[in-house]
Amino acid sequence: MNKFFCILVATFLSCSSSDAPSGQSPTEPTNPGTPLTDAQLLDLVEKQTFKYFWDYAEANSGMARERYIPSDPSYDQNIVTTGGSGFGLMAILAGINQNYITRTQGLARLNQIADFLNTADRFHGAWPHWMNGTNGDVIPFGTMDNGGDLVETAFLASGMITVREFFKNGTAEEQALATKYDNLWKGIDWDWYRNGQNVLYWHWSPNYGWQMNFPLQGYNECLITYVLAASSPTHGITAEPYHQGWGRSGQITSSASYFGFPLILKHNGAEASSGPLFWAHYSYLGLDPNQLNDQYANYWDVNYNHSMIHYNYCVANPNQYNGYGANYWGLTASYSRNNDGTIGYDAHMPSNDKGVISPTAAISSIVYTPTQSMAAMRNFYENYGTQLWGPAGFYDAHSKHFNWTAPRYLAIDQGPEIVMIENYRTGLLWSLFMNAPEVRQGLQTLGFHSSKYGI
Template sequence: MKYLLFIFLIITSCGSNESSPKGDDSPTPSTPTPLTDEQLVDVVEKQTFKYFWDFAEPNSKLARERYHPDGNYPENDSNVVTTGGSGFGLMSIIAATSRNYVSRSEAVSRLNTIADFLANADRFHGAWPHWMDGNTGRVKPFGQKDNGGDLVETAFLCQGIICVREFFKNGSEEEKALAQKFDNLWKGVDWNWYRNNQNVLYWHWSPDYAWEMNFPLEGYNECLITYVLASASPTHSIAPTAYHQGWARNGGIVSAATKYGIPLLLKHNGAEQAGGPLFWAHYSYLGLDPTQLTDQYANYWNVNVNHTKINYQHCVENAGNFAGYGPNYWGLTASYSRNPNGSIGYNAHMPSNDIGVISPTAAISSIVYTPAESLAAMRNFYENYSGQLWGPAGFYDAHSKHYNWTANRYLAIDQGPIVVMLENYRSGLLWNLFMNAPEVRQGLLNLGFHSGKYGF
């Protein structure tokens, strides 16, 4: 998992010529009377969306890799955009349009800018790189050998691209033209080429280093959506054997492990006993609806609910005796973190790697799986920690009551799931758009998936 390998700190700055979604710009929310659950969810969704609207990269309008409101950056690099985070941003724009946080015409204008940028940006056998320069569209190396196509980041982007197409395809003539632009983008990805002539997908290819990164996509982690889209492609699809032999390891993906009496169901790579970071339950499932979704290996609703409940129970039991941990202060995932010397770093928090840092995105983005527990955490963050945690783009990325520490910074890959999963909790919008795309339905069927909810 590339986010767990290393991450660079880059500069970001804000700016937009379009109207603001009119969230709360104050450093702490004003709550003279307690908000209802519905009001709270709306406030958090609207404010978090500002990451992708007010603080988008000015030229491309894609999502910046990160945003630091205090301007404290170690490098002068304010135009780096993230491919996967931009996919989450596309879905956030659809959610915001449906909520009238921004007008439909504003959304179309911005999405046209994004589509034109992506059409002219660097691509490698159809796949975009992990990072791009928002001014030029040229690849920004994520690492020395990671200077080419990134298939997983591309999958996260295409998940959003398909949702945009579905949302606008039956609209006005201008909207239909926009939908066609996005349709052309996703059809240009050569998923099958990224098999490297084997029955598994590979994460990276570089024009300078070829396949030297050597990361086969084997389950289970955050990458399921890559196989779904590779199977769904009408232009460059993979055969089901790549999914069953590569991702599912000929059935070896299935797990008999339990934690707190809760079955894990699938083997979480490197976290086989208690599950990986919670973003594994979010990234692939922003569009892919796990409700009643099954294949021969698992029921994916149970996979994600159980994963979340294990993470929650770990924080409630609090074997590490960290201050604050409990039923309304929980959630471990990859995010900014506090290093032992007190400096800010990046860490993949999970039950087997718990250092006393809670990431708001972990609990909030899990609201579709654990609504009562997630609402309790969100209300606690908002009502009791807002002076530390609430900022211009919603809750900051990470917090530790134990160390009285907050990462007053944001990451696109953490803010995006908050907006999208809150909307899925409220209306199921992004799930319905993605799952009703005909190619997605066929791709899932090709791999042996069935959905009782969507009738296939």
């Protein structure tokens, strides 16, 4: 993760708080004497986590709230997140598929979200990182970050495409919803965000222009941005920005290995091992890495190796943190423990290990490491009780070493858990996204191949 971005995120998500779990969880862990099967546990975790995007969504917009704190539900309750809401769109489809909600219920919520997004602030088609859910106005993520956020918009657009594909052959009402999302996604001006160069830029502000100066260069969580930019039938890019910008004119590849697993691609700012595990999740909620290749990498290998590096790092446990091991692992960006024991935010990874495990890291890797991820999920559920389990699934972060929990939730952490569990169980979101005609064309434009999808 780019150092500047880590500092920016930490600044605006950090809270000096020591709130404890409320103990009011509607679903307490099952008695370990009657353990759930793997299938039952997967369903319970997916269903409970789904509540984040269904029961605790922002009321007016239906969008995903940036965060939810059970002990203080009014905290930031009207701040909605663009990328997290994209994950939420996929989560709603998973909820329909698993019969957590009816198709009619899902249709109503998705119409609510589409209508909100249609009138919310946009900047050359891109939405900002944060918005006010009551009126759609931009809420600055930072002084200069008060305009379009192309990466967050890419996460949102991924969800839009899956919604369109899910409903496009349905009833007249469902087809009308599909058209709404189709129009929203096609209104994003990806080419504008090149700033006339062969690279995409993360931000543009109506007040500060391109001053944030954050080109999207690989490798981190942003691959999906280039895939969608090349896929756009209205404001698309050619292959040159991908290869010259993201691919760094071929310099994106890495020869490093950790614990016997090749890194394959250079991880920005994490050369000492590997980046936070959300890099293996965000772009791949819709983009299926199975048998996906381009001239730089096999993307299944990229993500499997990344997950196994983190797993083996936690098993090796060089800092001797209590609890770390084969059933307690996973480092990613999440809430974190400040030195004084209060709650902050940090991008955890092997080179920035604070003794804090983020459940989303191991759980969202279940498509890559099912045995290791199920072991962690079962341990979290059966052995930590309400320390980790709350009204919207597993809390965001935990440290056995410090006997500490962040009894809070973040949309960008809860969403990947649901979507990757659903992809592991049914492949739903992967199938919807990868079979979208313009996505197939965009992948071909960039030189990707997938024998699974005949690309």
